Amino acid sequence: MHQRDDDIYASAPLRRLLDEQTRALRPELQRCHGMHGLLLRACGDDRPPALPMLRCWTSLHLDGAGYGGDLRAAANEPLPFVDDAFDLALLRHVLEVAPNAPALLDDAVRILAPGGVLVLTGVHPISGWAPWFYWRTRGESRVLQMPLHLGHDLRQAGLEIECMQRVGRAWPSQERPGSARGSAFGGGYILIARKRRRMATPLRIKPVPVTVPSNGQLSPGARRSSAS
Template identity: 40%
Template sequence: MAGLVSDIYATPHLRKLIADENRVLAPLLNRCTGDHGLHLTAALGAEAPAIPLLGHWATVRVTGARLEGDVLGSGLEPLPFTDEAFGVVLLRHALETTARQDNLLDEAIRVLEPGGMIAITGIHPLGLWSPWVARQSRGTRPRLTWPWWWSQRLVRDDFELSMPRRLGSAWPRAGGATMGESLIGGGYLLVARKKRPAAVPLRPRVAEVPAPVPGTFASGARRHAREHIR
């Protein structure tokens, strides 16, 4: 059928939506700090947003059961990063293309450091974008998921969640000026911060410290000195 594309994220329409996401994301992530950020994306060649206080990005493209880009591996296995390695994790449409949505989100949470920020973008299933995606996709179709589902997951995992935002144009557009937030936008954005563990105050413990008593005292004097020291 004419018009079908193998990679819908390479179309001008999705590239325009990603540009709209960047416009909203940039001011929200500008205060993120840390040595590294993780960019999980469905779009080939998509660039991570420039964050002045963040050192470096690792970009991983998620396509079904495969990981490509800075990391090559299986999308069915844990991400090859240590726990709490990133100050920010951006899942840009990655939950739409992964073979295991819950597993990828669990891994994103695992590698995010306490106090770090996670951002999730996607195509909203309610609106004109959803039927367009269904008509244009060839082969594996992106799995569009309601943003409230991810909101509930993040709240359950002890995140401080900002209100979900709709953004971009209401229908697929291949050009035009970038747009910000819109009540009927075709995309959505979730931003949440991983809570730090509560500080536990130390309880002082009284301990008796033995003090040497000179042996030149009389026995009664030594006993009196010990009682006085206690």
């Protein structure tokens, strides 16, 4: 039986691609640390990765006009979190289903703490997967994101790109295992960026005039260059 269009992320090809992206990301994510991580996902049964140095996860599933999961929120409104709330934000194919992908990306940057890591995954729009993706989601408002454009937007927002590469099989129907890293024709991509830490403003120390005693001798430890 043909699966419904809105079940594309539960299809066998995309499940394989999600697994390959997870394998490619595992070494990078193991180094992430902090108190809070956020998973925004397009696949309903996707689970956060187990990271030894990250304390806890908040997981949201974007489905239609709203988010479900650990809390409920409207998709056309800002994410219900304060600024700088998360040390890691993992967006797994969610930009493909977001009603306003640029706004969601801006919001992900907003809630990311300085020094935090933003990870994006998706189907590459210039690949053998793109025709299959649009055929399976015909009638749906879905847009595949170009990772080069995403990287440019993130740099403009003050993030540093640490990794951008294609992964997985070249075609959705390919049964042979795809390369988990560095596949030039892979159907998926991963993008890792880090939010720059805020620069501390150095304090300018104002010299305090030193009064020279009448005998002309400074007290021990006083610098003559500071004397008025």
